[in-house]
Amino acid sequence: MPPGKSDDRGATPSPDLIRFVEAYLSARELAWEEIAGEGSGRLFYRIKGKGKSWVAMVSSHPPKDKRGVTENDSFLYIGQHLRGKGVPVPEIYHHNIERGWFLMEDLGDCHLQTEIMSIKGNQRQLIETYQRVVDCLVLIQVEGRKGFDLARTHNAPYDQGFMLAWESGYFHFAFLADYLGLDIPDEELRDEMEDLARQAAQALGGYFLYRDFQSRNIMVWEGGLGLLDFQGGRLGPLQYDLASLLLDPYVELDAGVQEELLAYYLGRIQDRVKLDPKGFQEQYPLVALHRNMQILGAFAFLIKARGLEFFRPYIPLALKSLRTILQDKCFNPYKKLRKVVFEEIKGI
Structure with missing residues (x-):
């Protein structure tokens, strides 16, 4: 050339x-x-x-x-x-x-998304493929935390303040305000967002957090897997990257598959780490909510600020996922957020 x-x-x-x-x-x-x-x-x-x-x-x-x-x-x-x-x-x-x-x-050009869309009619093959990915995730979370020095990166700690700025805040300003044009004052949702971030921050942390562990950052090649876009790594809760994988709008896994993979993950992670599975599952929706809000904020920013139309078709799928999460009874007290998501967002 x-x-x-x-x-x-x-x-x-x-x-x-x-x-x-x-x-x-x-x-x-x-x-x-x-x-x-x-x-x-x-x-x-x-x-x-x-x-x-x-x-x-x-x-x-x-x-x-x-x-x-x-x-x-x-x-x-x-x-x-x-x-x-x-x-x-x-x-x-x-x-x-x-x-x-x-x-x-070179890890090739076959994303996990491409692989999954080609086998969606074969649920057993799909589950087995995702089980390999979950095995890889457990390795990342457990081994990746050992000797990891956050100070050698430019990444902020994953804590309550980070969630408020880059997940629920990103959702509010990039998605609700900039993308949808909804005029919702910051103070209207602030109390609920702060409480949700406080609760999510109580999930057991200290594990390697990839932060964008989804099917377009996972490659299938030479019979194995390859991972891209890892520069945002830090330490955080186990639930986050699992939610990234299961809620991934690029593939839209159905609820039954998500439940089966969550159960598989719990079995695999307990081979490596002592944890309370009931407590893990109670915290999962809170962490997953923040991941889902981050997805919508990121897609909205990439469309509006960078003109990347590739992401627009995935907005309805990510919104559908958010509404599903918010149907969990643990979110019943968050009436303002639920009103915005279920009533004020229209036409998507």
Whole structure:
């Protein structure tokens, strides 16, 4: 592929990036193909040559925290940390943190979503496929927490304040206000949102939390699984990533499948961790609610702020899931939130 623009954010790779890859691989005349990054602000390229393939990621302007630790620092640290624990994330062969360049293992292009949609008529095969994913999740949660140093990432702790800002708050301002145009004052829902976050924060934490563990970040390749988009990892409650997987609007698992997989998960996690299954299940709807609100906030932001129409068809599915969660009797006292979700949101 001929050299492209010098701007790493362009659709074609910059000459500097091409030289960076060619020097490491000791190869020229490589074929470069851009890969869609969906909701990410990063660029991805599949590179082919010598009968092999690799993926290059470009993240030129990563978010950073007040200390100057960037998302690129998080990506490198978490990727190496998880791989060291036996988690099937791509191997990072070569990187330049300052330029935001990463050359990685190619995990193919078959998302779990694609796999599941092709076998939805075969419930037993679907369950068995998800059981493999749940086994991987348990490994991530239990092994991933060992030796994990949040200070080496730009990620904030998963706590009550984070939930209020980036889950229920995201839902309120990005989805209800910006996407739907509903004029709901902050103070109208504040008390209920604060109480819900307080209760969810009581779920047993301290486990590795992937935070976006869903079917488009899970690849099926070479008979196994591969995981993408792990840079948001931190520590948190066990229920969160399970909810991410089971409530995933990209595949819309029915209630019976969700219940069977939750039961399977409880059996597998109790092989590794002592926990109270009844308490876990009581906390699950509270944590799942926050994950579901985060999904709607994120989809709304990506559609409205970034013009990514890919996510629009999944809004009704995520809203349906939210309404199902809110039918749990534990949410009966939250009359204002229920009124908004069941009565004021219309036309979806």
